[in-house]
Amino acid sequence: MAKSPELRPLLEMRHVSKTFGANKALRDVQLTIYPGEVHALMGENGAGKSTLMKILAGAYQSDPGAEIRIDGKPVVIGDPLAAKAHGISIIYQ
Ligand SMILES: Nc1ncnc2c1ncn2[C@@H]1O[C@H](COP(=O)(O)OP(=O)(O)OP(=O)(O)O)[C@@H](O)[C@H]1O
Numbered sequence: 001m002a003k004s005p006e007l008r009p010l011l012e013m014r015h016v017s018k019t020f021g022a023n024k025a026l027r028d029v030q031l032t033i034y035p036g037e038v039h040a041l042m043g044e045n046g047a048g049k050s051t052l053m054k055i056l057a058g059a060y061q062s063d064p065g066a067e068i069r070i071d072g073k074p075v076v077i078g079d080p081l082a083a084k085a086h087g088i089s090i091i092y093q
């Protein structure tokens with residue numbers, strides 16, 4: 001859906017990759033969320049959904065080269081407390 005140009009994304013994740021040993025769980029993933037949106041992240045088992053959310057929540061660190069912006073500002077989410085400071089938390093099933 002087209003967004004009005006003055007509406008800024010609340011969250012932007014760009015170039016997110018995550019390697020576990022020989023296994024590339026995420027390859028150059030991007031996610032953009034605008035204010036008020038609700039998203040469902042869908043994919044088969046092992047697609048990398050939890051890994052992406054754990055990176056957002058500071059539980060995992062992405063491979064180098066990723067960019068995360070909140071309200072347009074670049075942020076580093078080094079641990080869960082940093083995520084919390086940005087208003088990000090995860091409710092696990
Ligand atoms: N801590 C870890 N160490 C090694 N490999 C991991 C780790 N966490 C995830 N992986 C691997 O990364 C890939 C993505 O896993 P992830 O758990 O993110 O998928 P998912 O989409 O959440 O799957 P599910 O639907 O089963 O919850 C899988 O190949 C998984 O085996």
Ligand SMILES: [Mg+2]
Pocket residue numbers: 049050051
């Ligand atoms: Mg999962």
